[in-house]
Amino acid sequence: MITKRYLRKAAVSILVLAVVGLTGGNALAQNIPKTKAFRIERSMAAEAVACIECHKTEHPGLFSDWAQSRHASASITCYDCHAAQEHDKDVSTSHYQQYQRSDTAWGKKEYRVPITAVVTPKDCSRCHPDEAKQYSLSKHANTMEIIWKIDPWLNDGMNSDIERTSGCYHCHGTILKSENGKLDPDTWPNVGVGRVNLDGSLGSCSSCHTRHLFSVMEARKPEACGQCHLGPDHPQIEIYMESKHGDIYTAHGDNYNWDAAPGAWTPGVDFRGPTCASCHMSGAGSVMTSHDVTERLSWELQAPLTIRPQDFKPLPAKNDWQVERSKMKVICTQCHGRTWVDDHYVKLDKVVQEYNDVYFKPAKKMLDELYEKGLLDKSRFFDEELEVEYYELWHHEGRRARMGTAMMAPDYAWWHGFYETKKRYNKFMKEGRHMVETNQKAFKAPDYPNATGSKQKPPEVFKK
Ligand code: HEC
Ligand code: HEC
Ligand code: HEC
Ligand code: HEC
Ligand code: HEC
Ligand code: HEC
Ligand code: HEC
Ligand code: HEC
Structure with missing residues (x-):
């Protein structure tokens, strides 16, 4: 049965491929084989299979991102990232209701496990310790401390809470709060670079690698940084787009090899003009890739x-x-x-x-x-x-x-x-x-x- 479902999924993908082919979105097309290669039979716990199966119908968009990710091809499941303990501050209590459903085979009590919506650098560090360590040293991770030390808007109380939440904290990060298993909507959703998480870790890895593709390709493009690095006070994306390097990206970016293996994105071989990531993060020559900007x-x-x-x-x-x-x-x-x-x-x-x-x-x-x-x-x-x-x-x-x-x-x-x-x-x-x-x-x-x-x-x- 499972195989049949995935065949159906593959058929849908081919349809998507045809449409995308017309609009020239070859990046997505390159990911399609990974969807097909994903096999659910491989030694996954039943609880983890339940997440995938139920969410596939509940949130097909979310599922599809994950299915096309490197994580899916490496059998890293929803549960690997979203697992929680019963008493964690960020555990989703409302999610337990999903295991009392009779309208789906995956809503049974035997699959019941505590989960959280919040996935922090600490969670990622189980498998990516170096990236998490480097990130923790950066100004990105520590920005909430920095801005509260020096900023007059905050220290003199010159703007309102909602002005802060919709503006400042969207980029810099919120201080997550929760009550009775429900995240405080003044602090969530949020993927600011210095988000203060309930497990004590700092930041949000999806600031640059949006969920659930978690792609290096996306983070290597200047737009990933430009969502925050813009405007009258720090117009880095505008500056970049105006520079020769940005011109070259505009002219030749479609032909860059954005998908080169992590740490192996090579100037001259994979791209001919640098992006924000090439200069500030990616490795080259004797310099190693670093998540500390x-x-x-x-x-x-x-x-x-x-x-x-x-x-x-x-x-x-x-x-x-x-x-x-x-x-x-x-x-x-x-x-x-x-x-x-x-x-x-x-x-x-x-x-x-x-x-x-x-x-x-x-x-x-x-x-x-x-x-x-x-x-x-x-x-x-x-x-x-x-x-x-x-x-x-x-x-x-x-x-x-x-x-x-x-x-x-x-x-x-x-x-x-x-x-x-x-x-x-x-x-x-x-x-x-x-x-x-x-x-x-x-x-x-x-x-x-x-x-x-x-x-x-x-x-x-x-x-x-
Ligand atoms: C039987 C169906 C079902 C199963 C099994 C299931 N989920 Fe869900 N889950 C849902 C639905 C539906 C929602 C959205 C609830 C809503 O919109 O209120 C949800 C919400 C979530 C959320 C967001 C929670 C929040 O509080 O914002 C996460 C994270 C999540 N699921 C992860 C998982 C993981 C991980 C597993 C497996 C351990 C899993 N789910 C198993 C149906 C399921
Ligand atoms: C590699 C880790 C990872 C995997 C694997 C993963 N997630 Fe997530 N998920 C995240 C991150 C990171 C976020 C963003 C939350 C945050 O910023 O803390 C997230 C957010 C979510 C949310 C809430 C966001 C929203 O838009 O409502 C849901 C629901 C969710 N994941 C479900 C799933 C399901 C279902 C799977 C499996 C098909 C899955 N996740 C696999 C890391 C992961
Ligand atoms: C349980 C282990 C595990 C966890 C937890 C995990 N990852 Fe991964 N991740 C992997 C593995 C394994 C690969 C390599 C897959 C491959 O080489 O194809 C990978 C690859 C990646 C890549 C490279 C993708 C690419 O395009 O090459 C990124 C980015 C990434 N992970 C980000 C994250 C983030 C962010 C989190 C936390 C939200 C996370 N991972 C949590 C195991 C994990
Ligand atoms: C669009 C995203 C965005 C918004 C909104 C935003 N910031 Fe920033 N902020 C940034 C970026 C990006 C930098 C880094 C500037 C640089 O290094 O050029 C920064 C830098 C700062 C700095 C300087 C930190 C240092 O290391 O010296 C402070 C302080 C600051 N912001 C406070 C705030 C406050 C307070 C607000 C709201 C009133 C706010 N920011 C709104 C993105 C944003
Ligand atoms: C400021 C943007 C940004 C943030 C935030 C970010 N990354 Fe990355 N990440 C990148 C870029 C750019 C690359 C590609 C480096 C290259 O060219 O190989 C990358 C690559 C990776 C890779 C592939 C291996 C490697 O080191 O090249 C992993 C794994 C990864 N990131 C995990 C994480 C984790 C875990 C977090 C949170 C602690 C995180 N990233 C936060 C930009 C970011
Ligand atoms: C979600 C918002 C956000 C994204 C995305 C983001 N940044 Fe930042 N960045 C910030 C903020 C906020 C600061 C200021 C931190 C501070 O000084 O307090 C900052 C600061 C920096 C700094 C200055 C560090 C220092 O020590 O002065 C560099 C360099 C930087 N970012 C590069 C990047 C690059 C490259 C990317 C993309 C790969 C990126 N950022 C993506 C928000 C972001
Ligand atoms: C991946 C290759 C690559 C990297 C890395 C790179 N550049 Fe360039 N850069 C170019 C190319 C190609 C041009 C276009 C030269 C021309 O005008 O023909 C250029 C142009 C320039 C220009 C001329 C701008 C103008 O408007 O005339 C300057 C200055 C420059 N680069 C400085 C730097 C500096 C400093 C660094 C490192 C911080 C750097 N570049 C990194 C490829 C690169
Ligand atoms: C050609 C390489 C190159 C590219 C491309 C590039 N930068 Fe820079 N960036 C630099 C250099 C060089 C500096 C000054 C470094 C120094 O302090 O010596 C700098 C400074 C910065 C700073 C100021 C840090 C501080 O607070 O002093 C930020 C923030 C930044 N870059 C972000 C970005 C973002 C975002 C992009 C893409 C939109 C980008 N950069 C593209 C080379 C580059």
């Missing part, structure tokens, strides 16, 4: 004052910036000569220096003076116009100038970057000087909207 960086380009990663107080990098820079250069020199690459970094270092000295430091000095003289009020950030001007100077334009240079996008380095920084700087300094000269206090919004979010640092993160 904080490696290979020599600057904190997102910070107000650009500093070295080991001097970043909220999470000092444990490595040496020179070593990390040389690792990045090994990636570049798979395709470029040494001089081309060294000179690129000379340019980046000069931009960092000028941004720091010409724009940031004098603006910061002015801000400090205004606070000191009581012309601006320090009690909370964003409710006075000059605070917003100062913020955008480093957080928007100043970042764009630095990031645009680092990743080869001249339009971001200049027009969206330094040009805008100059305009902002002049406005900010003129207004600041005027206030000092006239000894006039800033207008303070009395009705700043939605400044209702908690200012309490979350104990789940700061328990240590």
